[in-house]
Amino acid sequence: MAAFDLLGRRWALRVLWELRDGPLSFRELRKRCDDISPTVLNSRLAELRETGVVAAGAAGYELTALGSELLAALAPLDAWARRWAKDAPRARRG
Amino acid sequence: MAAFDLLGRRWALRVLWELRDGPLSFRELRKRCDDISPTVLNSRLAELRETGVVAAGAAGYELTALGSELLAALAPLDAWARRWAKDAPRARRG
DNA sequence: GCATCTGCTACGGTTTATGTAGCGATGATA
DNA sequence: TATCATCGCTACATAAACCGTAGCAGATGC
Numbered sequence: 001m002a003a004f005d006l007l008g009r010r011w012a013l014r015v016l017w018e019l020r021d022g023p024l025s026f027r028e029l030r031k032r033c034d035d036i037s038p039t040v041l042n043s044r045l046a047e048l049r050e051t052g053v054v055a056a057g058a059a060g061y062e063l064t065a066l067g068s069e070l071l072a073a074l075a076p077l078d079a080w081a082r083r084w085a086k087d088a089p090r091a092r093r094g
Numbered sequence: 095m096a097a098f099d100l101l102g103r104r105w106a107l108r109v110l111w112e113l114r115d116g117p118l119s120f121r122e123l124r125k126r127c128d129d130i131s132p133t134v135l136n137s138r139l140a141e142l143r144e145t146g147v148v149a150a151g152a153a154g155y156e157l158t159a160l161g162s163e164l165l166a167a168l169a170p171l172d173a174w175a176r177r178w179a180k181d182a183p184r185a186r187r188g
Numbered sequence: 189g190c191a192t193c194t195g196c197t198a199c200g201g202t203t204t205a206t207g208t209a210g211c212g213a214t215g216a217t218a
Numbered sequence: 219t220a221t222c223a224t225c226g227c228t229a230c231a232t233a234a235a236c237c238g239t240a241g242c243a244g245a246t247g248c
Contacts, residue, residue: 003171003172003174003175003178003179004107004108004111007102007107007171008101008102008103008104008105008106008107008108009102009104009204010102010103010204010205010235011102011205012102013098013101013102014098014102017098025225025226026225026226026227027224027225027226035207036205036206037205037206037207037208038207038226038227038228039204039205039206039207039227039228039229040204040205040206041227042226042227042228043204043205051178066178069174069177070171070174070178072170073170073171073173073174074170074171075170076166076167076168076169076170077097077101077164077167077168077171078097079167080097080163080164080167081097083163084097084145084160084164085097103235104204104235104236105236119194119195120194120195120196121193121194121195129238130236130237131236131237131238131239132195132196132197132238133196133197133198133199133235133236133237133238134235134236134237135196136195136196136197137235137236
């Protein structure tokens with residue numbers, strides 16, 4: 001599964017996720033990603049753009065059609081994560 | 095989404111994925127993950143075990159019930175990845 | 189004893205991420 | 219025109235993560 005190469009990198013999933021509600025500017029995107037360093041954000045954006053899941057528009061960075069599909073494919077993962085966070089919060093903290 | 099912290103690390107997704115068909119030994123798991131270095135594999139396994147998605151059994155490492163759920167949640171991602179690999183293979187190589 | 193597995197650790201070197209500072213461009217205000 | 223704020227993004231030094239190889243200690247078989 002080649003997508004792991006793209007998504008299995010720090011912040012890649014997160015960046016996609018933060019774009020779920022519409023375009024964001026570079027700086028706004030940074031804020032939402034726990035103030036990720038601009039160096040890395042720029043790298044991830046470059047990769048995501050190169051693979052065609054993110055595009056730069058007038059309003060900032062946004063998901064392409066392909067990116068939206070990817071995000072939709074991530075929905076079950078989100079659902080799982082919510083259950084997980086709810087059921088066993090202690091296991092992950094100490 | 096806190097799961098990104100866990101999954102947005104090198105090989106984390108891949109390790110889970112390789113366990114989809116049943117338990118694997120440490121060394122076998124390594125092989126399937128492009129001969130990932132044992133240091134990293136051990137780290138990822140430790141993290142995955144700590145969060146309860148992977149467990150060490152007699153037959154090697156295997157998914158827990160929680161892990162299987164996670165894997166199931168990853169299925170749509172796999173489906174997307176297959177379409178993506180098929181539709182635009184060039185965009186990711188040049 | 190010896191060979192051959194196993195899970196896993198040690199270690200040195202490279203790659204990747206972090207954090208802060210700041211550049212050049214753009215737009216608003218005066 | 220000058221000033222100021224904000225923008226996307228880069229530079230650079232430090233820290234963390236990862237890689238590749240070697241090899242240990244335990245288990246199994248001969």
